[in-house]
Amino acid sequence: MKKPVTLLTLCAVSFVAGAFLNAHDDPKQPLTAEMADVASRLMGLSFSPAERDSMLDNLADQRRDYETIRTAKLTNDVAPALYFSPLPTGFQLPQGTDSFLSPPPTGVKLPTNRDDLAFYTVAELGELIRTKQISSVDLTQFFLNRLKTYGPKLFNVITLTEDLALKQARRADAEIKSGHYRGPLHGIPYGAKDLLAQKDYKTTWGSVPYKNQSFNYDATVIQRLQSAGAVLCAKLAMGELAMGDVWFGGKSRNPWKPENGSSGSSAGSGSAVAAGLLPFAIGTETLGSIVSPSTICGVTGLRPTYGRVSRHGAMALSWSMDKIGPMTRSVNDLALVFRAIQGPDGLDPTVLKVPFRYAPNVSLKGVRVGVVQKAFDGDYPNKANDKATLDMLTKLGATLVPIELPAFRYGALTMIIGVEGAAAFDELTRDGRDDMLVRQQKNAWPNRFRSARFIPAVEYVQANRIRTQLINQMHDLLKKANIDVYMSPTYAGGNLTLTNLTGHPCIVLPNGFNAEKTPSSITFNGQLFAEGQLLAIAKAYQDATDWHKKHPNL
Numbered sequence: 001m002k003k004p005v006t007l008l009t010l011c012a013v014s015f016v017a018g019a020f021l022n023a024h025d026d027p028k029q030p031l032t033a034e035m036a037d038v039a040s041r042l043m044g045l046s047f048s049p050a051e052r053d054s055m056l057d058n059l060a061d062q063r064r065d066y067e068t069i070r071t072a073k074l075t076n077d078v079a080p081a082l083y084f085s086p087l088p089t090g091f092q093l094p095q096g097t098d099s100f101l102s103p104p105p106t107g108v109k110l111p112t113n114r115d116d117l118a119f120y121t122v123a124e125l126g127e128l129i130r131t132k133q134i135s136s137v138d139l140t141q142f143f144l145n146r147l148k149t150y151g152p153k154l155f156n157v158i159t160l161t162e163d164l165a166l167k168q169a170r171r172a173d174a175e176i177k178s179g180h181y182r183g184p185l186h187g188i189p190y191g192a193k194d195l196l197a198q199k200d201y202k203t204t205w206g207s208v209p210y211k212n213q214s215f216n217y218d219a220t221v222i223q224r225l226q227s228a229g230a231v232l233c234a235k236l237a238m239g240e241l242a243m244g245d246v247w248f249g250g251k252s253r254n255p256w257k258p259e260n261g262s263s264g265s266s267a268g269s270g271s272a273v274a275a276g277l278l279p280f281a282i283g284t285e286t287l288g289s290i291v292s293p294s295t296i297c298g299v300t301g302l303r304p305t306y307g308r309v310s311r312h313g314a315m316a317l318s319w320s321m322d323k324i325g326p327m328t329r330s331v332n333d334l335a336l337v338f339r340a341i342q343g344p345d346g347l348d349p350t351v352l353k354v355p356f357r358y359a360p361n362v363s364l365k366g367v368r369v370g371v372v373q374k375a376f377d378g379d380y381p382n383k384a385n386d387k388a389t390l391d392m393l394t395k396l397g398a399t400l401v402p403i404e405l406p407a408f409r410y411g412a413l414t415m416i417i418g419v420e421g422a423a424a425f426d427e428l429t430r431d432g433r434d435d436m437l438v439r440q441q442k443n444a445w446p447n448r449f450r451s452a453r454f455i456p457a458v459e460y461v462q463a464n465r466i467r468t469q470l471i472n473q474m475h476d477l478l479k480k481a482n483i484d485v486y487m488s489p490t491y492a493g494g495n496l497t498l499t500n501l502t503g504h505p506c507i508v509l510p511n512g513f514n515a516e517k518t519p520s521s522i523t524f525n526g527q528l529f530a531e532g533q534l535l536a537i538a539k540a541y542q543d544a545t546d547w548h549k550k551h552p553n554l
Contacts, residue, residue, distance in 0.1 A: 031059050043456050076316050076424055083350050084320035084464075086306045086503025086528055088475035094354055094529055100339055101359040102332060104184065110134055117142060118276030119551045122333040125279055126184035129176065136176075136187030140169040140231050143189040146277045147234055150554055154258065154275060155250040156268035158194045159235040161201055165189065168231040175229070184336050186229030191281040193269050194235040195242065195315035196324075198222050205315050206238040206247035206265075208436040209428060219313025220345045221282055221324055228340040236281055237268030240438055241425065241445050242289060242317045248438055254296055255552040256518045263296040265289040269327045270297035275554060280328040280337055284314065286321045286417060287500050291508045291523065294327055295490050298510045298519030300548055301327045302334040304342065305529050306503030308354070312347035318420040320464070321500060330548055331507060331539040332360070338531060358532040361540045365397030369537070370478070370486025370525075373402035375493025382520045385512035386489055389522045392544055393487070398537075403481050406473040410497040413463045418452035425449055471502045478527060485537050490523045505531050507538045510547040519547070 033052040036059060040047055047055070087093075108127040111117060117125070117139070128134045144162055151157035172187035197203045197215040204211045222232065237252045239245050245252045245267035252267035254260045255275035262271040266283030270293030273281050283290045285303045294301030302325045309324040316322060326337035335358045344351040361367070376386060394400060425445070428434050434446040441447070478486070488495035490508055499506055507524045514520045524541075526534030542548055 031056050031063070042454055043459070070426075070430070074426070079316065079319050079349075080423075084306065084467075084503075085350075086471060088472045088528075091475060091528065093352065094357075096355045096357075098339075098355050099357045099359065100335075102184075102335060104130065108133075114142065118146060119329070119549075120279065121329045122188055122279050122336055123184060123330075125188055126186070126336075129172075129187040130181065130184075132176070136169040136172040136231060137166065139187065140165050140189050140233065143233055143278055146275075147272070150255075150275055150277055151234070151272075154253040154255060154262075154271050154277075155247075156237045156252045156262065156271035156275070156277070157191075157234050158204055158206065158237050158247070158249065158268070159202055161198065161232050161234060164198075164201070165231050165233040168226070172229050172231065182227075182229035183340075185225065185340055187231060188229075188280070189231045189233045189278055190225065190337075191234040191236040191269065191272050191278045192219075192222060192232060193238050193266050193281070193283050195238060195284060196222055196235075196282065197313040198232065198235065201235060203235065203315075204248070205242075206240045208240070208248045208438060209433045211248055215313070217313060220310040220347060221341045222313065224341050225282075225337075230340070233278060234272070236266075236272055239264035239267055239289075241421075242284065242286060242315065243445055244439065245293070246439055254518065255554060256298065257516065260296075260518070263292040266293050266301075266327065270294055270299055270301075273297070273299045273327050273329065274552060276551060280326055280333055282324065282337075282341075283327045284322060284324050285500065286318050286323070287414060288496055290323075290325050290327060291490060291496060291506065291521075294508045295510075295519065295521035298521075298547075298550065298552075299327050300329060300331055300334060300507065300509045300542070301325065302338055302531070302535070303500075303506050303508075304338065304531055305505045305526075307350050307352050308342050308505070308529065308531065309338075310343075310345040310348040310351050312345060316420075316424050318417045318424075320420060321417060323503075331509065331535055331542050334507065335532075335535045335539075338535075342531075352529070354529045356532055358535055361536045363397050364393060364537065364540050367398045367485075367537060368401050368481075368483045369393055369398045370403040370481055370483040371400050372405055372486065372488040372493050372495060374404060375489050375495065376487075378492055380489060380492040381514060382489060382492075382512075382522075385514075385520045386522050389511045389541070390487065393541060396540060396544060401481055401483050403477060403483070403486055405493070405495060405498060406470055406477065408466070408470065410470075410494050410501060413466060413501055414497065415452070415455050416460065416463050416467075416501075418448055419455050419460045421445070422449040422452035429453070467501050470498065474498075474502050474504065475528075485527075485534055486525045488523050488525055490521045495523065495525065499525060504528060505534055507534060509538060509542055510550070511545070512547060519550075
């Protein structure tokens, strides 16, 4: 049966026709009804000969519009005038002031074997600096040496920022000596995924066409960590243009099993923290890029609510899905770092002013924890470890409440990343530099960016309308179940894709080892903008286990 023709449908055809024709040697050849027929079939539509003939003038006009649009210089930092919001209908943002209750650890002593410092938490290292048992310069030099020793073996470092690190460490020591103590991150070394701009250093995006790129400003996250007194030691490896663990220098490795990759795209961040090359790192996630390397490498990662952390100075892949978060050794360390980087800066209009309140739970008695029962009941590799996690939550006093996620094939909506990524790297595709990327397989960015040009604008808008439905359905689900957080397998059941689309926060943390003797993980999922509650509940579980204290033997 012939489908009805609407103005939106005509726009879709013109979009695809333009992309199809521009792929030919002579993109300005006259349009024909046969071309329109071929283009329409790519999206599963059909039009009568008279309809195809009637639309040719419109298609020609629109192709001229494409040519006009392509004359504009659009750098990666120019966002569309369309801002995604994860707020459900009727949702009330939390009000009030911040509160943060995380007393420093007690009895922390400098270890006899200095190598043990590699696996101290941020909080423990901060206490050593605060009590002047070690200087920031000494600690920074310690981690720089580890980066130099193991980084080349694990392919997890793109650029050492040694001069900057030592300068920042000396400043931290001078400030602390004078009585100006900035807090638990003061003097603490860290690394940043190499899509965050740091002035005077390259920001390569892990990609051949950009490997000599630099910016004359610092990303907001970098600025805020500097204000907290943290010390930037390295720009860490990332999958090229934020996919996978392969970059122009090689494949980032999993310290637990170096013949394997560390997963992506925050590959270097996960690998470096797991290997004890740095106490914490900053990663980003669009569709699993914090969760996956945290899982593979056995570290603890936080993907915040969309709209919590400014992305100013970060490479854009998908404006409506990119998030920035910390990767650490413990949940408490996540809270320390997140506190420093969250909040609006006036430069990323999607970031909202919402209080961050964190107070660790002594117990989980009275806490209602949702369980994606259908996913946990399925057959998947980490089932035994996940069951042990749920049993521990019950032992700690939590009430487990079965829930069921909204029904939809969420993967159909990941076209959003393809479309936005193709726009972000439009010039790379049109000038042929996509041939320079390391990975050229069918599922790699060059082919995905090209293919995304054939996705009709109408379908992209429809996909985002379905996101609106999912956001509201998730809000209704969590409200009806009256739960504080909910648990899901890290990969099974579709939750990872769903929550990246809806913008919900999550914490992924180690919960055992698999048959290959590499780490496994489970995911704690939170309410929108309720990171404090999410962190507190996840910490209560983690404190009852010791999986996060395990580390690879290098």
